[in-house]
Amino acid sequence: MTDAAIPTTTPVVRSRRMRPQWLTLPVIIGFAIIAFWVVVAVTVPLWTPYDPLMIAGRRLQAPSMAHWLGTDALGRDVLVRTLYGARYSLPIAVIVVAVAVAIGSALGAIAGYLGGLVDSVIMRFVDVTLAFPPILLAMAVTAALGPGLDNAAIAMVAVSWPVYARLMRAQVLSLRGREHVEAAIAAGASRPRVLIRHILPLAWSPTLVNATMDLGQIVLLAASLSFIGLGALPPTPEWGQMISEGAVHFYSWWIAFGPGMAILSMVLGFSFVGDGLRDLFDPRSGT
């Protein structure tokens, strides 16, 4: 795949040690941010001086050496809570995107491969789901199921799968007529086998790029739902929930500062990496 990133028309003399073209500075920064949060999420209980749910000092303290990002209304350490927040946001984003990709891609692949009535039914369902503003649909679903992170996750799957159905359907449609597919059919391969063994392996790259970017967007949406009061409930150290506590204690700006920066870094990290992956898979679309 890396060979595809090298423009074939211009014979550039490249030293062997040079990094591949898609690995630009933002992409490296993006990887670094994500790696940072993954490490934090996995190891945070081992090295933080305070417990995220326990009182660590006087309430509403401004940032100091003892509490780098201050303390919240109950006297809990904001930095520790922010770091613990990754333990909620990251797994939720990964699970939501994985499930949305699985559902969306499966339905899209079936729609594109079978065509006809199945295709129409599935794609009209996609159209209707995409007709909702995502946040409103997510709010309605979460409210219907009852507030909580798990229900918010279901709601986020409900709003994010249709895009993957469209992406996968378009890929399958364009690959369906390829010669190697026809050859497989001629050789007597069954329809599921043709789809799974001969079409799907070639159809993943747009989905992968979109999924990477979506990870950041899901972190943002999860925090939004929590901020509204439909996602994580207190005392969970979830970023949106923490920002809503910060909104209540508005003059203690530091309560919301850390979690906001955390969300921002996560969104930026995933979109940088997503950009890099897009350049890697499709060098012509470069900016």
Place this chain on the structure above:
Amino acid sequence: MLRTIVRRLIAVPLLLLGVVTIAFLLSNMTKGDPLVAIVGERQMTNPEVVAAAKARWGLDRPLPERYLVYVGNLLSGDLGTSFRTKRPVAQDLMVRLPATLELVIAAMIVGIVGGISLGVAAAHFRDKGMDHAARVLALLGSSVPVFWSGLLMLYVFSVLLGWLPGPGRLDPRMAAPPAVTGFYTVDALLAGDWPAFVDAARRLVLPAIVLGWAVLGIITRLVRASMLDVLGQDYILAARSKGATERRVLFNHALRNAMIPTLTIIGFSFAYLITGAVLTEAVFSWPGIGTYAVDAARALDYPAIIGVTIVGGAAFLLTNLVTDVAYALADPRVKLG
């Protein structure tokens, strides 16, 4: 082209019916008992009150029947009655619509004017400081959580610097101007109430910037890309060689063609505005539809949530339709597929 527009016009009501159906099914999947929300926890043990409430809200009828009644009511403009405010949802929404529209229009202006200027500047000063600054600003716009940037901006510009007033549409000590359009800024001007106009306009600044920032980011990026694309073409070279001033080349020759792709994005960025408006209104205590939706969701006020969702979906579909048509009219090469 006329035929394809007609085809779109037919598809929109069908999609709307789908939206209504999904919203209705959602409201009947509810785990939390809406009855509790109506009669209150304590009255749940009183069978008479419960039966009366069930009958009043139609909760005792079978699902298909309720669905037909609901769709029928919708067609006559009845979105049901809010559990929380005890008023018709449609009426609640109409009261709150002007506040949201005023905010969204202000945000659109910020996004379009700011985005086009930044995009043109970034393309003109390609790879210079201005270009990088515009890119960072654009990037932040689409990544920053609005419910956080709103809080920070309020803190900085209202508390620390004292340049702008706090949240809300108008100083609580001021009387709202007599409603003509429902836009406080316009109504205050029409009534000749200068202090109210100044206060309303100043209170609009922060939420409009917070909300418009995402759109600004999208438009900046797109205008920059299409300007660079257009500036490399022969007719620009021709215009320059004929001695046209740089400003004339940028705005009369390049921008006009670069605007065609931008037009679509302006339409579709409406989606961002709806999403953002819900959260921005919540932060700025803006008494619009977004705050209404949030309050309804928190109180599990299903008729209200569904009403907002349907209205939001309808607005979304119609904007997309208008965008498609406008795009087709602006660029004769486009054929709607």
